[in-house]
Each structure stands twice: as C-alpha cells, then as structure tokens.
Amino acid sequence: MNAKRQNKVAIGTLYGIAGLVVLILLALLGYILVSGVPQLSWHFLTAPAKAFTKGGGVGIQLFNSFYLLILAMLISFPIALGSAIYLYEYAKDNWVTNTVRTAIEILSSLPSVVVGLFGFLFFVVKLNMGFSILSGAFALTFFNLPLLTRSIEDSLRTIDPQQREGGLALGLSRWETITRVILPAAVPSILTGFILSAGRVFGEAAALIYTAGQSAPALNFADWNPFNISSPLNPMRPAETLAVHIWKINSEGIMPDAKAISSGASAVLVIAILLFNLAARYLGKRLYKRLTSA
Amino acid sequence: MTTKEILTTQDLHLYYGSNEALKGINLSFEEKGITALIGPSGCGKSTYLRTLNRMNDLIPGVTITGTAEFKGEDLYAPNADTVQIRKEIGMVFQQPNPFPFSIYDNVIYGLRIAGERDKEKLDAVVEKSLRQAAVWDEVKDHLHESALALSGGQQQRVCIARVLAVSPEIILLDEPTSALDPVSSSQIEATLLNLRQDYTIIIVTHNLQQASRIADRTAFFMNGELVEVDQTKNIFMNPANKQTEDYISGRFG
Numbered sequence A: 001m002n003a004k005r006q007n008k009v010a011i012g013t014l015y016g017i018a019g020l021v022v023l024i025l026l027a028l029l030g031y032i033l034v035s036g037v038p039q040l041s042w043h044f045l046t047a048p049a050k051a052f053t054k055g056g057g058v059g060i061q062l063f064n065s066f067y068l069l070i071l072a073m074l075i076s077f078p079i080a081l082g083s084a085i086y087l088y089e090y091a092k093d094n095w096v097t098n099t100v101r102t103a104i105e106i107l108s109s110l111p112s113v114v115v116g117l118f119g120f121l122f123f124v125v126k127l128n129m130g131f132s133i134l135s136g137a138f139a140l141t142f143f144n145l146p147l148l149t150r151s152i153e154d155s156l157r158t159i160d161p162q163q164r165e166g167g168l169a170l171g172l173s174r175w176e177t178i179t180r181v182i183l184p185a186a187v188p189s190i191l192t193g194f195i196l197s198a199g200r201v202f203g204e205a206a207a208l209i210y211t212a213g214q215s216a217p218a219l220n221f222a223d224w225n226p227f228n229i230s231s232p233l234n235p236m237r238p239a240e241t242l243a244v245h246i247w248k249i250n251s252e253g254i255m256p257d258a259k260a261i262s263s264g265a266s267a268v269l270v271i272a273i274l275l276f277n278l279a280a281r282y283l284g285k286r287l288y289k290r291l292t293s294a
Numbered sequence B: 001m002t003t004k005e006i007l008t009t010q011d012l013h014l015y016y017g018s019n020e021a022l023k024g025i026n027l028s029f030e031e032k033g034i035t036a037l038i039g040p041s042g043c044g045k046s047t048y049l050r051t052l053n054r055m056n057d058l059i060p061g062v063t064i065t066g067t068a069e070f071k072g073e074d075l076y077a078p079n080a081d082t083v084q085i086r087k088e089i090g091m092v093f094q095q096p097n098p099f100p101f102s103i104y105d106n107v108i109y110g111l112r113i114a115g116e117r118d119k120e121k122l123d124a125v126v127e128k129s130l131r132q133a134a135v136w137d138e139v140k141d142h143l144h145e146s147a148l149a150l151s152g153g154q155q156q157r158v159c160i161a162r163v164l165a166v167s168p169e170i171i172l173l174d175e176p177t178s179a180l181d182p183v184s185s186s187q188i189e190a191t192l193l194n195l196r197q198d199y200t201i202i203i204v205t206h207n208l209q210q211a212s213r214i215a216d217r218t219a220f221f222m223n224g225e226l227v228e229v230d231q232t233k234n235i236f237m238n239p240a241n242k243q244t245e246d247y248i249s250g251r252f253g
C-alpha cells in the first residue's frame, strides 16, 4: 500500500468514526425532541406536577432547577475563580500545590452519585440542613468546583505569557496584571466555560436526589419572602429539579401520563442545555469582539 | 558628551539553576542616548537586559549576585519596589505584545491603573505618546479600534507608546525589529532616534547595521561576558578586541 492510499484510508476511517458519533447524537436528540416537543405547552411548563392524575406540569421543577443553578453558581464561581487565579499565578511548584492539583483531579472524576451521598451525609444529616435547596446547592458546588476551576485556569493559560510580561514591564503589580490584563483578555473563554458548566449543573440528577430531595411542595408565587415555607425563594425547602423529576417519573411514576410527562420534561431539559451551549458560543464570541475592539 | 551615569552593574552574575549565563558584567550607561548590545545567539544579551528591570525575577531558579544600581539605588535591595522600578525602566519585547484592547486603552493602561481618571489628561498623554512613537498619524482616526488589527510594525510602535505613557527614564528593547519587515524596522529606528535626546535607551539587536545606524555606544557580549564596550564607531571601525573584530566582520555568530 503506498503512502497516498494509506492516507486516503486513514482519512476515510476518521470520517467514518466522526460521522458515526454525529449520527448517534442526532438520533438521540431527534428521539427526545420528537417524542417530547408535542407535549410542550404553556400549561405544561407552568403547572405543578400531579402524583396520581393526568395533566400535571413541571412548573415547580423548572423553577427549582433554575434557582438551584443560580445558587450553585453564585457559590462555586467566586471560589473557582479565586483558586484558578491562585493556581495560575501564585502557586509555587511544591508539594502543597501538587496536592491541591491532585485533589482537584480526583474531585473532578468522582461519580456524581458519590458527591450526592457525601452531601446527604454531611449537609443533610450532619449539619442538619435537611433535604433542601441549600444542601443541593452545596452538593452541586462540590460537583462543579473542580471542573470550573480547571476550565478557568485553562482559560487563563491560553492568554499569551507575553501579555503578562507586557503588563509587568509596564509597572503593574502581579495582581494588577492578572486582574486588569489577563482576566479581561480571558473573559470570553471563562464565560464559555461558565455557561457550559451551568449546563452540566442544570442537567445533574444524581448529586441532588439525596440532597435537594425528591419532592416539590406547592409554591406560592406571590410570596417572595425567603423565610416563608411556601415562598419560592426559601432555601430550606426540599426542591425536586427537572432532572430528578425525570428520573423519578421513570422509576416510580404512577400518574397515567407518566410517559408523556417524562418525554416532555426531557425535551425541556435538552432544549435548555442546547440553549446554554449556543449562548456560550454566541456570547463568548460577542464579548471577545467587544473587548478587543472597544 | 560628558553626562552622568544612570545605570551601573558591577560584577553581575546570573545563574539559571547551576548554569552561569552572566559571568560578571561590569557596565554602566550614561544618561540619554542609545546603547546597543550585540553578540552571538545565546551569549546572554536578553538575560542581561532583563536583569536591568528585574524581569528575570519571574523565572524560577534564577540566582543573581553582584550589584545593579539605578541612580545610585540598589535594584536588588531587599526593600526595592519592582513595580516602581519597572515604571522607571520600561521594556519593549521582540514580539509586539499589545493587549487585546483598543489602541487608546493600550496606551493609557499603565496610567489608568495608577488611578488617573482625568479624560483630558489621558487624551493628551495618548496623543503625545503616539506622536513620540511616530505612529500617531497612522492610528489617530481609529484610536478606539482594536490594537490587534494593526500591522506588526504599528503594534510595536503602539507598544513603545504604551511604555512612554508611564514616563520611564530608561527604555529597554529586546530585538524590537526582528519580527518586522524592513520598512517597519526603519520606522522603529527613526522613532528611537527621535527619543534618544530624552530617554536612556538600551537595545539588543542582531542587526549590526542597525546598531551602527542608531547606537551612540555599542557593547559586545560573548559567552556570558562583556568583551568590549565603546563608542559605536570605534567598535565598528577600530575594535580593540580580536573577538569583536571577528564578530563584526562576520567571521562567526
């Protein structure tokens, strides 16, 4: 076989593999959307779920998912940003740093159900926080922190080291160089990482089953005082999310339209995550253009 | 020209780990004018230049001995302020490295971070610095566009303007034209000749013609040692040292 032929065969094989991956993905997406989208309606997206009868919606679950997402990101982003900056700029190459890095690696490869069980034992039981949004948000923080830290650190590293030298040579301190030169230059890619990890958090179920709980008590959307038990903002109430809801309906749902609801909920989840991904690309590009052309 | 010395190094050694890259450099720079550092690749020119504003501090495993004084102050004193030092001793690199912001923002970056808010003053500094760097006419109509959209030569002059904007006394340049085309190079040379009355300029270059065209003094380095330093015309017409002569006449390096 001559080199040219070999090349052709190799390229053909790679195209084949890539095509197969795309095909599987499209088939999955297609299945979920085709069976789920017909279920969608305003009623479905806003009504509360029903346990025994037809016609329930996923309104509360949807709200819970977003609320948990926001809380989890509010907690994990500042911590991840801080640790990423530390690891990138200040951490010396010694055993402490290596331990931290290894810890991050291990944390990021923990199965999320383990994170969930840890959250259950620690936050729910030990700290007596019960099945609550807050327990869920902390568990999600544990789940999200390592990957987000890695992604922010990688974003910082993609900035040319010459930029850093340029900043320092201008008489900026290291902190100023990081916050005023490197960070702004990295914002678009940090944003992309942020939104992608938000998508992951949004679709997470295993870490939440035993922390945020599997029940969605009725909410009073007229009551925004976070201290009232039926207020949507109350962080101490149990809160089943969309992903957990799907899991639950499929394993033990007894309403007559369980199949339809689970299809519809899956479609909502997939569409939301697709939107996150598209938004990540779009905003990242826009922001980079804005920042680099003032 | 009898002027006073602004920057002096004595018996300056620098080690990368155990590798001695500078082997005791004794060299002083007079106020104003251009000094060129020349020598074969790997002889320590960049290393030496970077010791002058402590940019080598960023490299792990570097040890420096000997003294380096700026206006009589020890650059390496334990309480020396590297941030202040780098404001007074600015640096331009081989690869143009403008920040990914607008031209205007690039030039005023140092000042703005130092807390300057007065718009009129900032505008004035931008114009003055870009004029000094001889790039004003080319960019004055798109100050608010990205500096990354400029040509390499324009970017490099914006980088020079960026350094000028924080009003340093000394400007270090490490092969500032080696990544540029001949026209851009000669524009940078013209810029430097403009600046030589007001600033002390130290430039590393591989281009001997460039050194002979713009430098008042030239220092020849080899293998981590300073071989010879003199008025540029002496170095090129009448070098005292055989190695210098061989290098100048292109016999090695």
Ligand SMILES: Nc1ncnc2c1ncn2[C@@H]1O[C@H](COP(=O)(O)OP(=O)(O)OP(=O)(O)O)[C@@H](O)[C@H]1O
Binding pocket: B016, B019, B021, B039, B040, B041, B042, B043, B044, B045, B046, B047, B048, B059
């Ligand atoms: N960061 C570093 N770590 C270890 N050794 C280094 C480092 N930078 C330079 N050196 C070594 O120090 C010596 C001097 O390097 P330097 O970059 O100062 O030379 P130079 O004269 O600027 O060369 P060139 O003309 O190629 O730029 C070389 O032997 C080089 O290998």
Ligand SMILES: [Mg+2]
Binding pocket: B045, B046, B047, B174
């Ligand atoms: Mg060099």
